[in-house]
Amino acid sequence: MAERPPAEGDRNAASAGDNRPALSLHVPEPKYRPGDAVDFSHIQVPEAGAQARPDETVDPKDMLDLAHDLIRVLGDDNKAHGPWDPKLDPETLRTMLGHMAMTRAFDERMFRGQRQGKTSFYMKCTGEEATSVSASMALAADDMIFPSYRQQGILIQRGYPMIEMINQIYSNRGDKLKGRQLPIMYSSREHNFFSISGNLATQTPQAVGWAMASAIKGDSRIAATWVGEGSTAEGDFHSACLFATVYNAPVILNVVNNQWAISSFSGFAGAERSTFAARGVGYGIASLRVDGNDPLACYAAEQWAANRARANAGPTLIEFFSYRAEGHSTSDDPSGYRSAQEREEWPLGDPVMRLKNHLIAIGEWDEERQEKMDLEAAEYVKKVTKEAEANGILGHGLHHPFRTMFEDVFEELPWHLKEQSEQAIRERETKFPEGLPNEGNGA
Numbered sequence: 001m002a003e004r005p006p007a008e009g010d011r012n013a014a015s016a017g018d019n020r021p022a023l024s025l026h027v028p029e030p031k032y033r034p035g036d037a038v039d040f041s042h043i044q045v046p047e048a049g050a051q052a053r054p055d056e057t058v059d060p061k062d063m064l065d066l067a068h069d070l071i072r073v074l075g076d077d078n079k080a081h082g083p084w085d086p087k088l089d090p091e092t093l094r095t096m097l098g099h100m101a102m103t104r105a106f107d108e109r110m111f112r113g114q115r116q117g118k119t120s121f122y123m124k125c126t127g128e129e130a131t132s133v134s135a136s137m138a139l140a141a142d143d144m145i146f147p148s149y150r151q152q153g154i155l156i157q158r159g160y161p162m163i164e165m166i167n168q169i170y171s172n173r174g175d176k177l178k179g180r181q182l183p184i185m186y187s188s189r190e191h192n193f194f195s196i197s198g199n200l201a202t203q204t205p206q207a208v209g210w211a212m213a214s215a216i217k218g219d220s221r222i223a224a225t226w227v228g229e230g231s232t233a234e235g236d237f238h239s240a241c242l243f244a245t246v247y248n249a250p251v252i253l254n255v256v257n258n259q260w261a262i263s264s265f266s267g268f269a270g271a272e273r274s275t276f277a278a279r280g281v282g283y284g285i286a287s288l289r290v291d292g293n294d295p296l297a298c299y300a301a302e303q304w305a306a307n308r309a310r311a312n313a314g315p316t317l318i319e320f321f322s323y324r325a326e327g328h329s330t331s332d333d334p335s336g337y338r339s340a341q342e343r344e345e346w347p348l349g350d351p352v353m354r355l356k357n358h359l360i361a362i363g364e365w366d367e368e369r370q371e372k373m374d375l376e377a378a379e380y381v382k383k384v385t386k387e388a389e390a391n392g393i394l395g396h397g398l399h400h401p402f403r404t405m406f407e408d409v410f411e412e413l414p415w416h417l418k419e420q421s422e423q424a425i426r427e428r429e430t431k432f433p434e435g436l437p438n439e440g441n442g443a
Contacts (some may be wrong), residue, residue: 144210
């Protein structure tokens with residue numbers, strides 16, 4: 001078969017290509033890998049208190065610099081500085097520190113429980129406690145929370161019974177979710193805490209929609225959602241930003257930039273090009289970039305955004321610039337993809353230590369009381385854990401009866417599921433005529 005002569009366009013493209021530089025693809029690469037020495041000098045840490053605090057009803061275009069700066073309150077002297085200082089009284093600060101200490105103690109005990117085989121999975125929030133505890137303290141108790149999976153501090157701060165959290169982690173007979181959720185994916189209507197989802201970023205449009213509904217009803221409650229920086233690459237996040245700005249939804253979009261999305265560093269989500277707070281700028285959303293390891297700055301930014309939402313001035317996007325001090329989850333080993341020195345070299349320090357040192361600096365705390373607080377938190381978590389373990393742990397029975405897996409979805413069970421239920425229960429009774437040991441009541 002005769003070869004087709006090149007078309008005019010083919011010849012033009014070939015000849016033009018000969019005179020063009022070769023294209024190259026940029027693949028983001030973290031600065032440090034295992035074994036590398038760490039130097040975070042490229043991170044610009046401004047002086048605490050140097051950032052202006054605009055009026056809460058300001059036009060977003062008049063505060064663009066705050067999407068690229070870093071709002072800080074606590075300085076190297078452990079004192080509060082500048083207009084963002086929320087001027088909290090010492091008792092409130094001690095309460096905040098207590099919630100953070102309890103959250104850390106809870107994480108330690110649950111991590112250990114997973115390693116002992118008592119549950120299948122756990123996720124710690126070490127180093128990020130201020131982004132949940134401090135921020136949520138600036139909200140009203142009836143404001144709706146749409147969390148990601150590292151905001152256990154919010155439930156602790158809101159007084160959710162810890163035994164309920166542990167029952168859910170163990171998926172035992174006391175688990176109100178009946179073992180239908182991955183461990184740590186809590187839900188509490190009574191505490192205005194929406195069900196955590198493993199599908200990343202779905203909570204963002206849900207939060208915006210809830211906030212829109214609150215505005216439609218003329219309610220006074222606002223919504224706040226938390227998402228990791230990696231999840232801002234999801235389409236759901238951008239849909240949420242669009243609806244939030246178009247309908248002026250009373251919502252706060254909290255982005256916790258902890259530098260790592262499992263083993264992918266933040267550059268894969270766009271951190272090399274701009275800040276994550278700047279994503280809100282493109283939508284016309286008021287945007288703040290905050291030192292996420294500064295508990296006072298976290299509180300102040302959330303309070304500013306909440307006041308803005310209640311004044312019908314619109315949504316706010318907050319980037320909490322922080323660091324994930326430990327692995328993504330119990331299934332992750334960070335030593336395989338990042339330098340072991342990163343945690344120690346992180347320039348913004350540890351939020352619990354910074355708040356403790358601030359209280360000491362203003363004469364409202366001391367190391368002895370801190371040791372007592374930490375011990376009491378650890379003992380309390382240990383006590384509640386033993387109570388929860390009496391309801392069962394992974395692989396040791398005491399789960400919800402087998403038949404409940406067919407319940408709670410439909411008001412009237414469809415015929416085909418009813419047949420499946422009867423067949424499954426019949427086969428189970430045939431295989432285990434005396435029932436499984438410690439199974440509880442019923443099939």
